[in-house]
Amino acid sequence: MNTLLTIESLYVDIPLAAGVLHAVRDVNFLVRRGETVSLVGESGCGKSLTSLAVMDLLPKQATCRAKQLVFDDQDLDSIGAHQMADIRGRDMAMIFQEPMTSLNPCYTIGNQLMETLRRHTDQSNSEARDRAVYLLEKVGITAAASRLKQYPHQLSGGLRQRIMIAMALMCGPSLVIADEPTTALDVTIQAQILALLADLQKEFNTGMILITHDLGVVSRVADRVEVMYCGEVVEEGSVAEIFERPLHPYTQGLMACIPIPGKTLPGKHLGSIPGIVPTPIGDLKGCMFRNRCSYVMPECAAARNIDLIEIAPYRGYRCLLSPEASSQKYKEGGTT
Amino acid sequence: MTAALLETKDLTKIYTVNRGLFKGAQSLTAVNGINLSVPQGSVLGLVGESGCGKSTVAKMILRLEAPTSGQIHFDGEDVTDIQRKEMARRVQPVFQDPYASLNPRKSIDAIVSLPLRVHQISDRQKREAKLDEIMEIVGLPPRLRQSYPNQLSGGQRQRVAVARALIMRPEMVICDEPTSALDVSVQSQILNLLMDLQRQFGLTYLFISHDLAVVEHIATQVAVMYLGRIVEQAKTEDLFRQPRHPYTQALLKSVLTPEPRRGLPQTHLGATYPNPIDPPSGCTFHPRCPKADDQCATCAPKPTMTADRLVECHYPLFS
Numbered sequence: 143m144n145t146l147l148t149i150e151s152l153y154v155d156i157p158l159a160a161g162v163l164h165a166v167r168d169v170n171f172l173v174r175r176g177e178t179v180s181l182v183g184e185s186g187c188g189k190s191l192t193s194l195a196v197m198d199l200l201p202k203q204a205t206c207r208a209k210q211l212v213f214d215d216q217d218l219d220s221i222g223a224h225q226m227a228d229i230r231g232r233d234m235a236m237i238f239q240e241p242m243t244s245l246n247p248c249y250t251i252g253n254q255l256m257e258t259l260r261r262h263t264d265q266s267n268s269e270a271r272d273r274a275v276y277l278l279e280k281v282g283i284t285a286a287a288s289r290l291k292q293y294p295h296q297l298s299g300g301l302r303q304r305i306m307i308a309m310a311l312m313c314g315p316s317l318v319i320a321d322e323p324t325t326a327l328d329v330t331i332q333a334q335i336l337a338l339l340a341d342l343q344k345e346f347n348t349g350m351i352l353i354t355h356d357l358g359v360v361s362r363v364a365d366r367v368e369v370m371y372c373g374e375v376v377e378e379g380s381v382a383e384i385f386e387r388p389l390h391p392y393t394q395g396l397m398a399c400i401p402i403p404g405k406t407l408p409g410k411h412l413g414s415i416p417g418i419v420p421t422p423i424g425d426l427k428g429c430m431f432r433n434r435c436s437y438v439m440p441e442c443a444a445a446r447n448i449d450l451i452e453i454a455p456y457r458g459y460r461c462l463l464s465p466e467a468s469s470q471k472y473k474e475g476g477t478t
Numbered sequence: 479m480t481a482a483l484l485e486t487k488d489l490t491k492i493y494t495v496n497r498g499l500f501k502g503a504q505s506l507t508a509v510n511g512i513n514l515s516v517p518q519g520s521v522l523g524l525v526g527e528s529g530c531g532k533s534t535v536a537k538m539i540l541r542l543e544a545p546t547s548g549q550i551h552f553d554g555e556d557v558t559d560i561q562r563k564e565m566a567r568r569v570q571p572v573f574q575d576p577y578a579s580l581n582p583r584k585s586i587d588a589i590v591s592l593p594l595r596v597h598q599i600s601d602r603q604k605r606e607a608k609l610d611e612i613m614e615i616v617g618l619p620p621r622l623r624q625s626y627p628n629q630l631s632g633g634q635r636q637r638v639a640v641a642r643a644l645i646m647r648p649e650m651v652i653c654d655e656p657t658s659a660l661d662v663s664v665q666s667q668i669l670n671l672l673m674d675l676q677r678q679f680g681l682t683y684l685f686i687s688h689d690l691a692v693v694e695h696i697a698t699q700v701a702v703m704y705l706g707r708i709v710e711q712a713k714t715e716d717l718f719r720q721p722r723h724p725y726t727q728a729l730l731k732s733v734l735t736p737e738p739r740r741g742l743p744q745t746h747l748g749a750t751y752p753n754p755i756d757p758p759s760g761c762t763f764h765p766r767c768p769k770a771d772d773q774c775a776t777c778a779p780k781p782t783m784t785a786d787r788l789v790e791c792h793y794p795l796f797s
Contacts, residue, residue: 184661184662184663184664185661298751299528300751328527328528328688328751329527329688329689329690329729329732329733329734330527330728330729330732330745330747332732332734333731333732333734333742333743333745334745334747336734336742337742337744340742355661355662356662356734357662357736358691358733358734358735358736359734360736361734361735361736361737361738361740362734362737362738362740362741362742363742381738382738382739385736385737385738386738395663396662396663397736398666399662399663399665399666400662400666400691400736401666401669401691401692401694401695402691402735402736403690403691403694403718403733403735404718404735406695408694408695408696408714408715409673409695409696411670411673412666412669412670412695413666414663414666414667414670415663416667418631418633
């Protein structure tokens, strides 16, 4: 079986004083071995909560339900906290966004790296150390053995991010969730870290969920893309399909926002999406993007629910416009 | 060519760093003899990796830090001869993180009108009128005037920072990574706003960023900084079409444009940015440079100027 992770109808609700926040609604996708699926969207679109739901690391007050949440033939919904703790770190691992805050300042790098392996396997300390050194060298850290004695504050941001990656790979997980792994880094190091992740992925045949809002990163690394807006997947497809023919007005808007050297004329206005992501509290109706959409029609507000229209397997979008009409409007430069 | 509004001459900043209780102090050269010239009404993009001294240059121009040596001339005058308040009226900053640069306990009204009060424009009506005007220019709805920064979105906060910078109609704005803390959709809004304002008021920008795509879009001239030195400076078009310095070339290569099927670029930079306390000998870029030889390791290259273009390299690239 090639499928590693299946998510079907995932919902995450967070009760707040103002009402229930429907942070993630009806998210469906799957990740195969050796494949990179990218979740794209602005902050507050539910990308991180989706991945935290998979890891069972949601905040306490949040409730999560799914029709199907299957990882490696195990139903994550039905297994207990103990079993989940066994899986987490061993079979699926997460690379967190900020290496500055996600490493423990009181323990050495070596301590933190070896802890994962010691928790999940019965390998000895020296075996764990060998594995740590091996992975640190893999992620391009020189003098790895001496680094093990260092504390996080002695390392630069780029090095800390590499440590995070090495830590996620300690037990050879089959799924890696990378939450904005390169956002805090310089462009020169960003390219290297991404190349490194791609190499390691090829070597260990891991599946990867890459969460980012940087479309440049997505286009170069991902195989498939899930564009999220306000808790829903509004468009999905292969990376080529999404970039060459974006169908949802939100995806089109995102594409128009970024200056591309050689393509956008310097000094010309960039496209923009006016307004901000709405907060999905209470009873939701109609298209969530309608207040920012330049193609908005009266039907957008009236519709009870807009379904994801599948135009091909794993290729769909959530909009009332037909694919032809949407592409046509995009060509005319509808998103401004 | 129009006269330079801002010029720096051999601008240098050396910090003294304590390395520990018994190790004594050491000097860190953050900015090492920089000559910049920003013509009136142009946008100079300053790019480089973190730690190369971009922000220190900005701080010195704003006179938040005193240079160790060298001069800054603004409109032909040495800035040390210009009164602090006068300077603050003519040069204003927009900082990176609008979550940190606005006082959380002050209303938007108070934040934006502070420059007016500092410069003693005491007439209440005049102040109100100016405030209304600037809020409209930067696209903030008047209902936000009594709000506090925490009630605003990231884009709105950055608009507040821009409004505060522009309310006294300065001649120059120092933008220190104004969009890197923002989402792409918001980034494009702020960039559009900055470009509009520049045209509308004939502003001059020093635009500091590590996003080369953004710099290419907004800047007329680009200066590339590496370890406290300007290694290449040229017109934006020339620099992006034909980088001469190997570092510039590597930087341009590592920009990830949204083009699927291109794969990831291979740069030869290696990961290690040198420690500015202990900079490499000779050309400071030589440990990461694919073309470096013995001369690079021992002898620092002199800046050479050819046809509006400055390059500091022994072996500049000619395609």
